C-alpha cells in the first residue's frame with residue numbers, strides 16, 4: 513500500500529499542541545511507512561513552551577468552529593481512552609457555567625505596595641464565548657457542589673455545559689505526551705528556529721533552514737512537505753500568513769475544589785482601595801477571569817488579553833508582568849475564599865494566535881507546493897488540536913481532508 517506514496521520528508525515547524533498532535537496523527541496514518549517517510553518536529557525552544565503549555569485546557573462541544581469541534585472532541589476522548597489520558601494528562605469531563613458576582617474587599621485581598629499604574633482601559637476577554645453564550649445576569653440556581661465561591665458574592669449562575677459536552681486536559685501534559693507518543697512511533701524532534709524556507713523553482717518546497725538552539729549553528733533539512741504550525745510566530749517564518757497575536761496572563765492556585773469550569777463576570781467592589789481601583793480600572797469596573805479546576809488539586813485562572821508588548825522573537829523571551837498576575841488574584845479574591853487563601857503556584861504569560869480579521873483556524877494548503885498551514889486556533893486550540901492533526905495527516909497522505917469538511921478553513925482563502 514505505502515509503496516504508492518513516494519518518499520516524503522515532512523517537517524513540522526513548531527512543537528506546540530498543533531505541531532505535536534499533527535506529528536502523532538501523521539505517524540499513525542495507514543499510508544505512513546517508516547522506511548520511506550520521515551516526520552520531524554522542528555521546535556525553537558522546547559515542546560509546549562508557548563500557549564500550548566500555558567492554556568486552560570477546556571474542551572467543549574459548544575466551542576467553535578462547528579465543522580471541526582465534534583471530531584476533535586471525540587478524538588480527545590478516544591486518545592484519553594487509548595493512552596490512559598486521565599492519568600497521563602488529566603483528562604476528565606466536568607461541568608461548566610457562567611457566574612456573575614459582586615466582589616468585596618477582604619483584608620488580605622491585595623498585598624499591594626506596588627506602583628500605581630495608569631488605567632488599563634477596557635477588559636478584553638478571551639473570545640471563547642459568542643454573544644449567545646455570554647453570562648445571563650438574570651439566571652440563578654448555583655449547583656450544590658459549586659461551593660467555592662462566597663455565597664454572598666454570587667448574583668447569578670447559568671449552566672453552559674455538563675460532563676456530556678465539556679471536558680478538560682492539562683495542556684502541557686497533553687502536548688508533551690503527543691510529542692512523546694509520536695517520537696515512540698518514529699518521529700524526530702529537532703531543537704532549532706526555522707529561519708528560511710526555500711521553495712524556488714517549479715517543484716515547491718525544497719529545504720528548511722534553521723538555527724540550532726544550543727550551538728546557534730545554521731543547518732538545512734531537505735523537505736518534501738512543510739507544515740507551518742508555529743502559532744503566533746507563523747508570520748515570522750511565512751510573512752504572508754495572516755496571523756496576529758495578543759498576550760494573556762494566567763496563574764495557577766493550589767486549591768482542591770469541585771469540578772466546575774467557571775466563566776466569571778465580577779463587579780469589583782466600590783470600596784476597593786484607591787491603589788486597587790486605579791490598577792483595576794477596567795471598563796465599568798468589571799473583570800471576567802476564567803477558572804478551570806484541575807484534578808491535581810489546583811485551579812488555573814486566566815485574565816484578559818493585552819497588546820502592550822509585541823510578540824518577541826522566541827517563546828523564552830515572552831515577558832510576564834507580575835502586576836497583571838496579581839490583578840487576576842486580586843479580582844478573584846473578592847469573590848472566592850479558597851482562591852484568596854490558596855498558594856499561588858504559577859504566574860505566567862503567553863501569546864494567543866488569531867487569524868487577522870477573524871475566522872480560522874487555517875488548516876491545509878497554502879498554494880505553494882508542499883507548504884501547508886495549521887495555525888490561528890485562537891482560544892480553542894487545545895480543543896481543536898486533535899481534529900487539526902488528523903485532518904493534516906489526511907491532507908498529506910490522502911490528498912484531501914476526509915474526516916470533516918474544512919473548505920471554510922482553507923488557508924488559500926485567507927492568503
Ligand SMILES: Cc1cc2nc3c(=O)[nH]c(=O)nc-3n(C[C@H](O)[C@H](O)[C@H](O)COP(=O)(O)OP(=O)(O)OC[C@H]3O[C@@H](n4cnc5c(N)ncnc54)[C@H](O)[C@@H]3O)c2cc1C
Pocket residue numbers: 525526527528529530531554555556557558559560561562563564565566567568569570571638704705706707741742743744745746748749760761762814826827862863864865886887888889890891892893894895896
Ligand atoms: C490564556 C489562554 C488560555 C487558553 N485556554 C484554552 C482552553 O481552555 N482551551 C482551548 O482549546 N484553547 C485554549 N487556549 C488557546 C490555545 O492555547 C492555543 O490556540 C494553542 O495553544 C495554539 O497552539 P499552537 O501549537 O498553534 O501554538 P503555540 O503553542 O504558540 O506553539 C507554537 C510553537 O512554535 C514554536 N516556534 C515558533 N517559531 C518557530 C520557528 N521559527 N521555528 C521552530 N519553532 C518555532 C514555538 O516555540 C512554540 O513552541 C488558550 C490560550 C491562552 C492564551
